[in-house]
Amino acid sequence: MLFQELTSLATYAFAIIAILVLVKKSVVIVPQTDEHVVERLGSFSKIIKGGMHFLIPVVDRIAHTQTTQECQINIPPIETISSDNAGITADAVVFYVVSDTHSASYKINNHENAITDLAISSLRAELGKLDLDNILSKRAEINQKVLDALAEKCLSWGIAIRSIEVKRVEPSRDLIEAMNKQLQAERTRRAEIIRAEGKKEAEIKEAEGFAQATVLKAEADFKEAQYQAQSRTALAEAEAKSTEILNESMEKSSKATDYFLAQKYIESLGNLATSDNSKVIMMPLETTATIGSIASVVDYLGANKS
Template identity: 30%
Template sequence: MGLAILILLALIFLFVLTVLAKTIRIVPQARAGIVERFGKYRTTLNPGLNVVVPFIDKVRYVIDMREQVVSFPPQPVITEDNLVVSIDTVIYFQVTDPVAATYEIANYIQAIEQLTMTTLRNIVGGMDLEETLTSRDEINTRLRGVLDEATGKWGVRVNRVELKGIDPPPSIKDSMEKQMRADRDKRALILTAEGQRQSAILTAEGQKQSAILTAEGDRESQILRAQADRESQILRAQGEGQAIQTVFQAIHDGRPDQSLLAYQYLQMMPRIAEGDANKVWIVPSEIGKALEGLGSTMNNLQGIPTETDGPAKRVDMGPTEPSVPAEPGRSAAGDAVQEAIREAQRAANPRRPAGGAAEGAGEDPPA
């Protein structure tokens, strides 16, 4: 009897525990519970402690109200230029109405995936490959607009759509790499050509400036050299002019006559006789007549008077007949020439005494 009572009490305790478990339901934060009574929607449980009628009400679904991320596998899509590309997408969505998400569609995630693929094929089908690769933002915006409009009645809001990857076929990738490489080579060649052109221009400008400076330097050098030559010639001409003027003035101050010119002519004859090669020198006997003819010829020269009037400025020449020492290089022919010169002078001026002939004509300088 006592054992039966214990078993009954145990069964009652288990029933109470089961009723309590069916009555009290705890819903986590950011979730919503869908309660059905006899298979029909009754209410939505909020996060926290909730009480339901046991064995009558049933929590059918617990919906996650947080934003969720779903990545769909790559799908083949044909572009406008008939190229097949593989595109995988990422969808960011959030359940806003748990009742609609439960009863309006059986599996909203699968529905979003299929809608994303069909919409993506429709958008990319109107673009070529290059436009598809460079228009991600446009594709994302258009895809999000279509999905948000379609999933609104499902109680789902699509917050963002991203194209995670667009992979063209391997042959197209190889062609794109070649095109990119050719484009980069083209730009490199253009930059190299521009650099060479700038270098050539700068080099030509430098050579031009160098040539200009060199020409200017040569011109200035030639100008300075010409000025120096001109001044040198002017100074040389002035010096020669002053020397000629001094000699001419000295000659006019001395007032020379024909005897002096004949003497200067005869003075060169001993120098002709000098030298080691002149071993023998014969003085002709007609030298007096020759000198007379020379004197008569010079009488007709203009500017040289035959006789001068008035006193002439004379230079003290020392003794009338100085003794000339014998020089090592003088020969016997030279002495004979000197003696012939004296006889010719005495014959040319017979009116003057023999001792005064040397004074009028000057004396023979020592050889």
């Protein structure tokens, strides 16, 4: 009897445990951010989403699990060559989401590895089309082209590529040194240009000043020449007037000529006497005649005065 009771208890316990195991296997709780692919006897049956679901034990099983959250894949650094043969190193990050759980589970074995390889290939192809300057300045354009290439190919896998960002683009160390030398040379060239422009401007200013000075001097010389011409004209007019008066006087008296000659003679002697180079004054032989002429002039002046 005791043995039979123990056997019955063991049977009941085994049945309870089996029921609990079957219940555990038949009840599935799916998180809100996941989707499960259920296969029945090895074939696709259905896709279950967030919540509690019941499966047929042994017959049904969860074959694949996909997340509905946006995922990130870091593309490792790649080395490539630009169109102008510049060696560069670049890396990127890809953001994607599973848009079709069935396709992502059955049409691609490992979509993360596939996206990584495809992104590397597309990024290397786009960088090879551009020169270094465009690569460094057109980052957004490169991102868009790589995104278009990935989105088109990943769509059939049930993967939607949200965005791709090229994080780092660095030229090789030798190229960086060459660029630094080129930048230094460019700075030196600009400094030389600024210095040359300053020198040129200074020379232009100096030439303009010299030209203005020349014009002013020419104007001054012209005015001086006009003044001298006017002086000579006035002097000539005075000489003409004096000659006219002398002619009139000569018609009246012959002593007027002696007066005119004596005046010039005395002026010449005065200039000779005041000269710095004249140490000895030689009187000409006709001094007596000159003195006589002066006496005649005095008599003439006295007669005119009377």
